[in-house]
Amino acid sequence: xxxxxxxxxxxxxxxxxxxxxxxxxxxxxxxxxxxxxxxxxxxxxxxxxxxxxxxxxxxxxxxxxxxxxxxxxxxxxxxxxxxxxxxxxxxxxxxxxxxxxxxxxxxxxxxxxxxxx
Amino acid sequence: xxxxxxxxxxxxxxxxxxxxxxxxxxxxxxxxxxxxxxxxxxxxxxxxxxxxxxxxxxxxxxxxxxxxxxxxxxxxxxxxxxxxxxxxxxxxxxxxxxxxxxxxxxxxxxxxxxxxx
Numbered sequence: 001x002x003x004x005x006x007x008x009x010x011x012x013x014x015x016x017x018x019x020x021x022x023x024x025x026x027x028x029x030x031x032x033x034x035x036x037x038x039x040x041x042x043x044x045x046x047x048x049x050x051x052x053x054x055x056x057x058x059x060x061x062x063x064x065x066x067x068x069x070x071x072x073x074x075x076x077x078x079x080x081x082x083x084x085x086x087x088x089x090x091x092x093x094x095x096x097x098x099x100x101x102x103x104x105x106x107x108x109x110x111x112x113x114x115x116x117x
Numbered sequence: 118x119x120x121x122x123x124x125x126x127x128x129x130x131x132x133x134x135x136x137x138x139x140x141x142x143x144x145x146x147x148x149x150x151x152x153x154x155x156x157x158x159x160x161x162x163x164x165x166x167x168x169x170x171x172x173x174x175x176x177x178x179x180x181x182x183x184x185x186x187x188x189x190x191x192x193x194x195x196x197x198x199x200x201x202x203x204x205x206x207x208x209x210x211x212x213x214x215x216x217x218x219x220x221x222x223x224x225x226x227x228x229x230x231x232x233x234x
């Protein structure tokens with residue numbers, strides 16, 4: 001596709017429920033990132049994939065959060081036992097590759113707005 | 118630790134006047150610096166980046182930014198503002214020499230730019 005796509009665009013769920021958020025990166029991009037943006041804040045890093053493997057998951061806030069990228073393209077962010085504090089916009093980004101120098105630009109999707117009631 | 122500060126929550130300028138959105142950063146090594154713009158209910162859109170070389174970087178929509186190593190700053194500028202430039206602007210930094218955390222960007226809290234007619 002032309003850009004990073006994310007589905008759903010909005011998700012409303014109840015406290016304690018499980019949610020999955022999907023990201024389709026730009027075709028051919030090997031690096032994929034998840035960020036979380038709370039109201040009035042800048043995006044905060046969650047996890048970064050290089051291919052199928054998570055190169056850095058140190059931003060995941062706790063073990064309720066998990067992400068996968070089984071075929072090195074589409075990624076799913078999974079949140080178990082959602083809490084009201086999980087309400088935020090979840091952003092996905094991709095970049096062509098991640099050289100050791102890290103110069104590549106990250107291109108962001110429109111985000112998924114999650115509301116936990 | 119890496120961090121970004123955007124000291125102004127809001128910047129207001131008249132159309133046709135020059136604009137500056139300020140950003141200072143802190144990294145342990147040499148920085149890669151980025152500016153993104155976010156329109157309402159949209160993802161982050163890349164404007165420009167500094168990797169190396171010329172301290173003045175030119176980007177999309179007439180924006181430019183000047184890297185100042187001694188002041189650890191990367192201010193975003195435009196000679197003549199347009200009403201359509203009104204949006205939320207984010208500065209971000211990545212440390213060149215940080216191993217497995219090379220993927221992540223550290224964002225500021227954002228600056229709301231309003232250009233009035």
